[in-house]
Amino acid sequence: MSVAASSSPAASRRATPALVLGGTITGLFVLAALGSYVWTPYPTAVLDVAHRLQPPSAAHWLGTDHFGRDVASMILVGARNSLAVAVVAAGVGLLLGTPLGLLAAARRGLADEAIMRGADLVFAFPSLLLAIMITAVAGPGAINAIIAIGVFNIPVFARVARGAALSLWSRDYVLAARVAGKGPGLISAQHILPNIASLLIVQGAIQFSMGVLAEAALSYVGLGAQPPTPSWGRMLNDAQTMIGFAPWLAIFPGLAIVVSVLGLNLLGDGLRDLLDPRLDRRR
Amino acid sequence: MSLLSIRDLTLGIGGAEVLKGVSLDLAAGEIVGLVGESGSGKSMTGLSVLCLLPPGAVVSGRIELDGQDLTSLSEPQMRAVRGAQVGMVFQEPMTALDPLMTIGDQVAETLRIHRGLGRAAAREAAAAALARAGLPPDRFPLSRYPHELSGGQRQRVAIAIATALKPKVLIADEPTTALDVTTQAQILELLKGLAREDGCGLILITHDLAVVAETVDRVAIMRAGEIVEQGPVAALGALTHPYAQRLAKDAVLAETAPAPAPADGAPVVEATDVLRTYAPRRSAPWRRAEPFRAVDGVSLAVRPGETVGLVGESGSGKSTLLRAVLGLEALQGGAVSLDGRPFSPPSRGDARRLRRQVQAVFQDPYGSFDPRWRVADLVAEPLHLLDDPPTGAARRGRVAAVLEKVGLPADAIDRYPHQFSGGQRQRIAIARALITEPRLVVLDEAVSALDVTVRAQILALLADLSRELGVAYLFVTHDLGVVRAVCHRVLVMQAGRIVEEGETAQVFASPRHPYTQTLLAATPDLRRALAARGA
The missing domain is CATH 3.40.50.300 (P-loop containing nucleotide triphosphate hydrolases)
Structure with missing residues (x-):
């Protein structure tokens, strides 16, 4: 008997333009954040009042702010903060939310109800207000911004994990694993988690982009990273009184936020097309 | 003069030759059984008549309905043919109906599109069509939704839709495969009765010769995109093509x-x-x-x-x-x-x-394996139940031994389940069930999803x-x-x-x-x- 030769399903999937574009933008974003440790056009901690509020020029590509700091350099350094807060916040959600979702799907009943109603409760709070509350109690700063954003990522991942896991629990291969004497914990780790990983990665990219946006919002209202650490949200805040005569101060940090969020969303969509087996059959 | 005449129909999808010169005739009032195993091209032949082929399909040959070549029609012209002149009934009654539309509206929709009937007239005609399909309006009001009906009743709705306009040709693709045997007999009887009543040609597509033998006039047996043999059903006992003979033998x-x-x-x-x-x-919490x-x-x-x-x-x-x-x-x-x-x-x-x-083999040869696991790990999974599970080479040796027992090649051990055919997967499932040397194996519809020849092989293996x-x-x-x-x-x-x-x-x-x-x-x-x- 010969074994039917067929190519792996992964081979038939291809990288979409969304994935390439999103991956490139995200790559540049990460490169900017990491590269800023090595080199920036100008130091951001040094004030140069003589050259303040200069429009974009050959010396200062994106102009300078009211303290004479180079806007391009500040955007590069600000990327560090956005990246760190968004990555850690998405990671918190992934690492805490996924096990909760898996547990809810495996145990059903009371555990499921408790976890999902808890998730509903967190969702019911206006996220920015809760973030403000947390930072108001614990004081502003990057760590508290991470906690405030991360708390909202937990129910997101819990829901995604539970929904996908529930449909897998009715599969025959899970039944086969139960016949093989495996308990809910082992089945979740060996069969469920690997099969929902692609969904979680896609959700991770989406939560990452929302984290960038949320971090910008928090630092815009002064609850994110504190001065003198540059951050995109606070650059926007600083720029708003000067938008009439120095529009570049608002335009470039704004563009940085828009482009990085767009890139991460494209990356998420592209990964979904690449990884999600449910979409695979449609082609 | 035949009603539907398919001549040298070839079909390629993405480079693969699905149909290789299929020729089939259907006279008015005749019932033809198109029989073949999965992948033989029988469903694609049916879909070709309706021009409902997947994107990228390249068709050549002629499909003539009453002398009109359907392959030369444009999409809008084809839409007028579908439903009105050629009706179709699909396999899965659960998904063939729109869950949000009442059955009356679904039947009336066809009538309103093709006949331009008004609401009231269409409802009346729909009620008549449903009654003809065995769903009289006094017991099955038009306001029912598909989820309120059983599988057989849903298939009757699908048949009512397909026959509402009294098409010249009715194509039924595995209409009873998803149904119980008693329901299957009723549905086949219904299709036969409607075809005789309307004098339309009926093509009954199925994988099981036994299903069609009682219903059809003529049988065409397909294999790998070709019709290998066709003739009146009485000649089934005297088939000449070796494949057709094997199919007939395995059906019994x-x-x-x-x-x-x-x-x-x-x-x-x-x-x-x-x-x-x-x-x-509960209808209410206190009840x-x-x-x-x-x-x-x-x-x-x-x-x-x-x-x-x-x-x-x-x-x-x-x-x-x-x-x-x-x-x-x-x-x-x-x-x-x-x-x-x-x-x-x-x-x-x-x-x-x-x-x-006690181990088990489940029905679906596609769903009973984790797609990310290799055969070696899948088959070894029940070893988890041993007090001292073997590891490394000992574990591999045990898997190899049991794979040999179920007749799989030695190189199967490092492959993924999707690289195997349905019958081979069921062998893997049997190997998995046997690895702990159980005294009882529970087989849940373990051969129902298989083609007849594969089914015969698996049953022989189980007996051995x-x-x-x-x-x-x-x-x-x-x-x-x-x-x-x-x-x-x-x-x-x-x-x-x-x-x-x-x-x-x-x-x-x-x-x-x-x-x-x-x-x-x-x-x-x-x-x-x-x-x-x-x-």
Whole structure:
């Protein structure tokens, strides 16, 4: 008997333009954040009042702010903060939310109800207000911004994990694993988690982009990273009184936020097309 | 002069040749059975007539309906043909209807599009069409939704839609595969009656010769995109093409009774008064509702080396009973014991030791493997139940040994399940069930999803393994032909109870319970059909 030769399903999937574009933008974003440790056009901690509020020029590509700091350099350094807060916040959600979702799907009943109603409760709070509350109690700063954003990522991942896991629990291969004497914990780790990983990665990219946006919002209202650490949200805040005569101060940090969020969303969509087996059959 | 004439139809999809010069004629009032295994191109032939092919399909050849070449029509012209001149009934009654539309609206939709009828007139015509399909409006109002109907009733709605405009040609693609045998017989009778009444040509696409033998006038047997043989149904006994002969032979499962089981020995598994109830949905929180008894006081026993068939239609509780035997369900009453020790409800200490004595093979050869695991790990999974599971080379050796036993090549061990055909996957599933050397294997519709020739091979393999290893089988199925071929004893289950039980030969020869008699009469049987038609 010969074994039917067929190519792996992964081979038939291809990288979409969304994935390439999103991956490139995200790559540049990460490169900017990491590269800023090595080199920036100008130091951001040094004030140069003589050259303040200069429009974009050959010396200062994106102009300078009211303290004479180079806007391009500040955007590069600000990327560090956005990246760190968004990555850690998405990671918190992934690492805490996924096990909760898996547990809810495996145990059903009371555990499921408790976890999902808890998730509903967190969702019911206006996220920015809760973030403000947390930072108001614990004081502003990057760590508290991470906690405030991360708390909202937990129910997101819990829901995604539970929904996908529930449909897998009715599969025959899970039944086969139960016949093989495996308990809910082992089945979740060996069969469920690997099969929902692609969904979680896609959700991770989406939560990452929302984290960038949320971090910008928090630092815009002064609850994110504190001065003198540059951050995109606070650059926007600083720029708003000067938008009439120095529009570049608002335009470039704004563009940085828009482009990085767009890139991460494209990356998420592209990964979904690449990884999600449910979409695979449609082609 | 034929009504529908397909000439040298070839079809390529993405470089693969799906159809290679198919020619088929259909006269008005004639019923043709298009028979083939999965992948033979029979469904694609049906879809070609409607020009409902997947994107990227390249068609050549002619499809003439009443002298008009359908392949030359534009998409808008084709839309006028679909439904009005060519109707289609699909396999899956669950997904063929829109769940958000009432059945009356779904039938009326076709009438309004093609005939331009007004609302009231369309509803009236829809009611007539449904009544013709066996759903009279006084018992099945037009305002019903698909989820309120059974599978057979939904298929009747689909047939009402397809025949509402009295098309010249009706194509039914596996219309009864998803249905129980008694429903299958009714639906086939309905299709035949409607075709005769309207004088339309009917193409019945199926994988099972036995299903069509009683219904069709002519049979065309397809293999790998070609029609290898066609002719009147009476000539089925005298087929010339070797493949067609094999298909006809495998459709009739060998009736040679399996080797008699050793009568001695205490039962491997014994279930006594098993009760499994489900809490129904209450109409209001304060109302008490009687629990639904899915399995209602069932007792059964399987002796070592014995093959026992458990037969029932969907909803009879046989799957629930099977899970109870596997110790996967909590019971509301009764007990399951294994080798005389309580297995369900399980006692802590014995659970692992007992569980390795009972393994299972499930129906769907595609869904019963984790797609990310290799065969080596899939087959070795039940080794988890051993006190001292082998690792490394010892584990691999055990997997290789059991794979050889089920007739798979040695290189299968490092492959993924999607690289195998349906029959090969079912062999992997059997290997997985046998690796702990169990005394009982529960087979849940294990051959239902397979083509007839593959089904015959798997059944032969199971019989060999039973002789060689002395393993007992509990064979859960809706297919009485399978039971007759392999089972020593048979249990017939209806509505949660076992209504008849006995030696297979005896039950088949003289069924006592009316339900068993109905089931037997409804089961397609190629030989009986040929005898009836040849006479």
